[in-house]
Amino acid sequence: MEHFNLALVDWSRAQFALTALYHWIFVPITLGTSFIIAIMETIYVKTGDEMWKRITKFWMTLFGINFAIGVATGIILEFEFGTNWSNYSWFVGDIFGAPLAIEGIMAFFMESTFIAIMFFGWNKVSKGFHLTSSWLVAIGSNLSALWILVANAWMQDPVGMHFNPDTARNEMVDFWQVLFSPTAVNKFLHVITSAYTYSALFVIGISAWYLIKKRDVIFFKRSMVVAATFGLITSLMMIITGDESARQVYRVQPMKFAAMEGLYYGQTNAPLVAIGIFEKAPNPNNPKAKEWAAKIEIPNMLSYMAALNPHAFVPGVHDLVHGNKEQGIVSYYDRIARGKTAIQALADYKAAKKAKDTEKADASLTVFKKNYKDFGYGYYDDPHDLIPNVPLTFYSFHTMVGLGTLFVLIFILTLYYVVKNKISNMKWLLYIALWSIPLGFLAQEAGWMVAEFGRQPWVVQDYMPTLTAVSNIDHTSVMITVLLFTITFTVLLIAEIKIMLKQIKGFKDGGH
Amino acid sequence: MEDIIKKVFLFYYEGFKSMTVGKRLWLIIFIKLFIMFAILKLFFFPDFLKTNFKSDSERSNYVIEQMTSPINNK
Numbered sequence: 001m002e003h004f005n006l007a008l009v010d011w012s013r014a015q016f017a018l019t020a021l022y023h024w025i026f027v028p029i030t031l032g033t034s035f036i037i038a039i040m041e042t043i044y045v046k047t048g049d050e051m052w053k054r055i056t057k058f059w060m061t062l063f064g065i066n067f068a069i070g071v072a073t074g075i076i077l078e079f080e081f082g083t084n085w086s087n088y089s090w091f092v093g094d095i096f097g098a099p100l101a102i103e104g105i106m107a108f109f110m111e112s113t114f115i116a117i118m119f120f121g122w123n124k125v126s127k128g129f130h131l132t133s134s135w136l137v138a139i140g141s142n143l144s145a146l147w148i149l150v151a152n153a154w155m156q157d158p159v160g161m162h163f164n165p166d167t168a169r170n171e172m173v174d175f176w177q178v179l180f181s182p183t184a185v186n187k188f189l190h191v192i193t194s195a196y197t198y199s200a201l202f203v204i205g206i207s208a209w210y211l212i213k214k215r216d217v218i219f220f221k222r223s224m225v226v227a228a229t230f231g232l233i234t235s236l237m238m239i240i241t242g243d244e245s246a247r248q249v250y251r252v253q254p255m256k257f258a259a260m261e262g263l264y265y266g267q268t269n270a271p272l273v274a275i276g277i278f279e280k281a282p283n284p285n286n287p288k289a290k291e292w293a294a295k296i297e298i299p300n301m302l303s304y305m306a307a308l309n310p311h312a313f314v315p316g317v318h319d320l321v322h323g324n325k326e327q328g329i330v331s332y333y334d335r336i337a338r339g340k341t342a343i344q345a346l347a348d349y350k351a352a353k354k355a356k357d358t359e360k361a362d363a364s365l366t367v368f369k370k371n372y373k374d375f376g377y378g379y380y381d382d383p384h385d386l387i388p389n390v391p392l393t394f395y396s397f398h399t400m401v402g403l404g405t406l407f408v409l410i411f412i413l414t415l416y417y418v419v420k421n422k423i424s425n426m427k428w429l430l431y432i433a434l435w436s437i438p439l440g441f442l443a444q445e446a447g448w449m450v451a452e453f454g455r456q457p458w459v460v461q462d463y464m465p466t467l468t469a470v471s472n473i474d475h476t477s478v479m480i481t482v483l484l485f486t487i488t489f490t491v492l493l494i495a496e497i498k499i500m501l502k503q504i505k506g507f508k509d510g511g512h
Numbered sequence: 513m514e515d516i517i518k519k520v521f522l523f524y525y526e527g528f529k530s531m532t533v534g535k536r537l538w539l540i541i542f543i544k545l546f547i548m549f550a551i552l553k554l555f556f557f558p559d560f561l562k563t564n565f566k567s568d569s570e571r572s573n574y575v576i577e578q579m580t581s582p583i584n585n586k
Contacts, residue, residue: 061533068537075548079557086560090575120527167568168575347580350573468579471560481556488547495540503533 008475009467012084015482017452019076021445022489026070028444031145031192032199032234033063034138039226041134045127054509055223056134057122059203064119065503069496074148076485084478088459088469092155093169102147110140142192149188150179155460156451157183157252163463165349165368183252186245187451193238194447197407198440200231201433204414206504208433211424216509224418232411238404243305249454250306250314253461255386256454258317259393261302264291266319266327269311272301275398278391317390321383332383339378342371376463388456396449403443410436 037059044052081089117125117133125133154161160177161170172178204227207220250257258264261273276295300310307314313327323331345368352361380386414433417423423430455461459469565571 065533065537068541071541073544076552076557079548079553082559082562083557084560087575087578090561090571091579116524116527120523120530124523165576167572168579169572343580346576350576350580472578473560477556481552484552484556492540492544496537499533499537499540 005470005475006467008473008478009470011475011478011482012080012470013466015084015478015485016077016080018482018486019073019080020448022493023070023073023077024444024448025441025493026066026073027145028195028198029066029202030063030070031142032196032230033059033066033202034134034141035196036199036203036227036230037063038131038134038138039230040223041131043226045131051219051222051509055219058219058507058509059223060118061503062206062500065496065500067115069493069499073489084471084473085459085469086471088464090169091464091469092460110136110143114140145192145195146188149191150184152451153181153184153187154178155458156187156455157181157248158460158463159183163372165346165365166353182244183248186241186248190238190241190245191447193234193241194404194444196234197231197238197404198444200227200234200411201407201436201440203227204231204410205434205437208430209504212427212430212434214424216507217424219509221418221421221423224414224423228411228415228418232408232415235404235408235411239408242401242404246305247307253455254315255317255320256388256393256450257306258315258320259388259390259454260397260450261314262291262390262394263302263314263316264318264390266313266315266324268303268313269300270302270306270314271297271299272305273394273398274298276394278394317387321387332377332386335374335377336380336383338371338374339376339380341378342368342375343378345371346375373462376458376460376465376468379465379468380457386457388454393450393454396446396453400443400446400450403439403446407436407440407443 037056040052040056040059043049044056114133114136117130118137121130121133158170159181160172160174162173163169164171178184204224207223207227210216210220211224246257246260249260258266261270262276262278263270273292274296277293278291279293302314303312304310306312315324315327315329319327319329321332323329323334345364349361349364349368352358352364377386410429410433413426413429414423417426417429457465457467459466561571561574565574
């Protein structure tokens with residue numbers, strides 16, 4: 001492991017994280033507002049009330065700005081795959097190729113065709129056709145998100161594939177297993193419902209600003225009713241899918257699960273730490289290490305969350321590193337040994353093939369196949385290098401869950417007071433709603449950090465660690481691109497947000 | 513057929529022409545795309561395996577070598 005250029009790995013990771021962060025500012029709002037707009041337009045078509053048409057058009061304009069400024073930011077990620085992560089791109093190529101190709105085709109044909117009708121088609125196509133286009137934009141953009149999330153889910157739970165030792169590539173053997181793996185299904189549902197929730201906060205927050213300013217009150221109360229109803233439904237779905245996702249993580253990424261809950265020592269009847277503050281990151285080798293400065297626990301809840309059994313054993317970091325015979329957990333020490341055997345067997349196989357020594361090649365291949373499931377562990381000598389940043393994962397997870405719960409409350413209160421026609425008097429709620437826009441973004445990023453920091457050091461779970469995924473390039477060139485990217489995209493982001501704010505502040509409903 | 517193409521063209525042409533928020537936004541989008549494709553992609557993001565190796569066979573041999581002898585990035 002000491003042979004790897006960790007500066008290159010860190011800079012490449014920083015670059016990818018920064019790009020993904022910029023990309024994810026816009027994508028979730030696109031995913032959710034497209035549905036909110038489609039619902040608003042449906043009400044217009046059903047009622048014939050012109051105000052609903054103007055409401056639809058207002059949010060459609062903001063959707064359009066968001067869509068336009070977010071367009072193509074994701075392409076940088078694909079550049080980075082080819083330049084910085086070439087080993088990874090080659091290793092996963094066939095698995096990623098199909099979903100991303102489908103995404104490209106779908107995004108291009110569905111979104112670009114129907115978005116044009118959605119924006120330019122008012123009074124040019126029939127009401128019904130326009131409404132259908134709006135729904136197809138919503139469905140299309142969400143379907144294109146499906147494929148990239150399926151690809152990400154595969155990295156966390158690699159199923160439906162076969163590693164070809166001759167080409168060093170994974171080949172898909174079961175497309176449906178990749179698409180419908182429980183991890184992929186839960187990841188997709190959890191991510192899109194969280195994006196819908198964030199979008200609902202976006203609509204409610206902007207509407208709240210108008211109510212604070214006492215401008216176009218009925219217009220934005222109506223917007224709030226749709227967004228709060230949509231947000232309440234999707235945030236409840238988000239909690240359900242999040243709960244199911246936790247069980248998948250427990251099953252396929254037990255180390256991430258332990259990190260999410262700061263669980264260093266496994267136990268039966270495991271309590272859930274609802275709120276906790278680490279005093280310091282404890283050493284898993286030292287059972288006397290003080291783990292918490294303060295915590296509030298819910299008895300048996302973690303066991304129940306993990307296995308739907310309040311008495312189930314939940315492994316901690318220590319159990320995974322050192323093994324737990326009683327619970328049938330193989331130690332990381334053993335997995336490292338098997339991984340090293342697999343790496344050596346692959347090298348022997350390639351050498352034997354080159355020397356045309358069929359017998360030795362077959363024998364090496366058998367050893368490789370037997371140990372392949374621990375292949376990635378072989379790059380490490382110290383099992384403690386296989387532990388993610390526990391406090392960061394824990395705090396990110398609890399920030400996400402805490403904010404998610406807060407959002408449900410905001411939706412309930414907003415819906416209640418807007419239906420009772422008292423929302424304009426609830427200044428405190430309006431300010432909370434307004435500030436929930438950045439909080440929504442924070443929750444999105446916290447969730448992403450749980451998924452991505454929590455799975456470290458893996459880029460493909462158990463098979464490829466992040467440090468072997470990078471290209472053999474000079475890390476200073478990565479530093480330069482990080483710097484260039486940060487400056488350029490921050491300047492563009494500021495300009496884009498200004499356009500969005502100008503559009504919001506300058507709006508006046510012309511229908512009065 | 514010609515009529516349909518003309519209709520589609522006019523649909524987009526008139527749509528873009530009547531955009532109210534578009535001009536500055538389009539400018540930013542074009543600047544962004546220019547930076548991404550004409551600068552970043554061209555000078556900073558070459559495809560490592562495509563530019564350094566001629567065939568898939570060479571690429572796979574290289575990646576296996578990287579995976580089995582982790583003494584890289586000196």
